[in-house]
Amino acid sequence: MPLPEPPPWRQARAAGGARTSRPYLIGPEQVEVVNAALRLRRPLLVTGNPGTGKSSLAYAVADELGLGPVLVWPVNTRSTLTDALYRYDAIGRLRGDGGPPDAGAGTGSAAGVGSYVRLGPLGTALATRHEGRPRLLLIDELDKSDVDLPNDLLHVLEEGEFTIPELARLPESPEGVPVFTEGSHERVTVHRGSVRCADFPLVVMTSNGEREFPPAFLRRCVRLELPDPGPRQLQDIVRAHFAEAGPGALAAHWPAIEVLIENFVARRDLGGLATDQLLHAVHLLRQGVQPGERHLREAVLRELHDRGGR
Missing domain, CATH: 1.10.8 (Helicase, Ruva Protein; domain 3)
Structure with a gap:
């Protein structure tokens, strides 16, 4: 007996390939809210019951605007802001695991230290662009986070910058420090340990409505409630x-x-x-x-x- 074909949305993709685009239907009122968030470059906070298409909306927007692969930060109770910004493999550096890929770069040099730093999804969204356009970041299920995380996000989302202390402590280098980005082997150059966006990324945050967010956080978001489809x-x-x-x-x-x-x-x-x-x-x-x-x-x-x- 031949194996039946899977649904179109469950087709496997090649390593590194983009997620298959799926149809997404949304009402005109919801379209206006999404467009407002895009024009204002404000985070879009999408709430609704499970299965209403909150996460899929981010992929539909990225596909429609040609923003490249969606950067995803799945939030849970242990998630911290640093997780989303960058990861520094201090133990790997001490052990020399893998070694810096740059010829002649020791682990004590700026390039050597940078080899053990990888930007997280939020850090990558701030530091990179896709074909001259801002990136799209999906912060999924933010309501599952620790109570302080939404407020921790405020400064980064408002100012579009953050500092990597491990790089800021290094002697200043005119060439900067190359670091890896989320989900690829590409690098971006960080100067004086500071990452600052050229364009504010498009941020879509989802919530199942399991908790309330602080008023200061909500004021900085464009809010969209997705109803159950009839x-x-x-x-x-x-x-x-x-x-x-x-x-x-x-x-x-x-x-x-x-x-x-x-x-x-x-x-x-x-x-x-x-x-x-x-x-x-x-x-x-x-x-x-x-x-x-x-x-x-x-x-x-x-x-x-x-x-x-x-």
Whole structure:
């Protein structure tokens, strides 16, 4: 038996390749809020229930504006601002692990020290551009952070600069210190230990609404609330995600899909289901998993729900 094809959004990509672009549908009111954040160069704080497309919005904006690969900082309770700005491998430097790649550069030289510094996602967003345009940074699930992290972000997001103390202590070098960037072997040059952006990056922060943020932090953000998509929008989302299969790809299954959407909305309102799970169920229908009875369709959704909770 041949292995069935995965959904379009689960196709593997080559190492270093860009994430596959996925269709993203958003209402005109939400578009206006996103455009306001882009024009003002203010962080966009996106809130909504799980599965409303908060993270996907960042990828859609980057794809639409040609901003290159999205820089991602997934936040958890242990995340600190320094994690997002840079990492300094002090132990590796003491051991000489790997050694500086620059010929003749010892671990005590500026270039040698720089070989053990790598900018994090926020640091890279500030220090680099993509084809002359600012980078886009996704700070995912900020509401899971330590209570002080949003306030810690304020200065960096407001001023667009930070200092790397390990480099600031080095003797001043007119050439600066080359350091690695997030997710690549490319380097940028840091002068006097200071990283300052040429263009403010575009920052999208997501929150599931599990906590309130400090007023001073909220004042510096453009806020967007993503509602749960209704039945008509869910139909449009399904059509968009399977558009590559051809205009008639869903025709034979559409009555079952409509019932699936109806059941999905009813169960989602009770909590726990995300739009991705509806797309998974539609994909199963297209591949021959066609439950003919209502309770079997609900069983498919229940199975997807259980998987999503693990």
